[in-house]
Amino acid sequence: QVHLVESGGGWAQPGGSLTLSCVASGFNFSRYSMNWFRQATGKEREFVASIASSEYTFGDNTRYGDSVKGRFTISRDNAKNTVFLQMNSLKPEDTAKYYCNRNVFWGQGTQVTVSS
Numbered sequence: 001q002v003h004l005v006e007s008g009g010g011w012a013q014p015g016g017s018l019t020l021s022c023v024a025s026g027f028n029f030s031r032y033s034m035n036w037f038r039q040a041t042g043k044e045r046e047f048v049a050s051i052a053s054s055e056y057t058f059g060d061n062t063r064y065g066d067s068v069k070g071r072f073t074i075s076r077d078n079a080k081n082t083v084f085l086q087m088n089s090l091k092p093e094d095t096a097k098y099y100c101n102r103n104v105f106w107g108q109g110t111q112v113t114v115s116s
Contacts, residue, residue, distance in 0.1 A: 002024070002102065004023075004101070004106065005024075005100075005108070006022045006107045009111045009112045011114075013114070013116055014090060014091060014114055014116055016114070017086070020084065020085040020087070020098055022034070022036075022107060023081060023082050024081045024102065029078055029081040030055075030078040031054070031055060032102050032103070033052050033056075033102070034050065034051055034083040034100065034102055035049070035100070035101040036050070036083075036098060036100060036101070037101055038094075038096035038099065039097050039099070039109075040093075040097075041096075045099070046065060046067070048072065049064045049065065049068065051074045051075065054078055062074050071087065071089045072085060072086065073088075074086075083100060092115055094112060095115070098111075098112055
């Protein structure tokens with residue numbers, strides 16, 4: 001069955017960086033788009049970023065939520081069945097639990113806290 005396991009969360013100061021990882025199993029990873037979402041306490045889950053499957057060859061294969069554009073970068077390593085989220089210039093409002101997603105499947109999430 002599909003498993004998505006996130007890691008890399010933690011604490012960072014404003015302006016700092018963190019890199020999240022999501023290791024996938026149970027499906028042909030390279031053939032699927034992968035997504036990152038986040039949910040802050042008391043708020044709805046929010047789209048963060050997505051990366052298309054390896055079969056997508058029509059240009060930029062990534063999309064970002066408006067609040068993270070220019071600061072976050074999503075990438076994938078199909079040989080390692082892993083999708084990454086590089087987060088730079090972190091802000092306190094980036095504090096949330098970050099989830100890896102493929103279609104209806106979700107990981108357990110990893111907490112990111114940004115504070116001074």
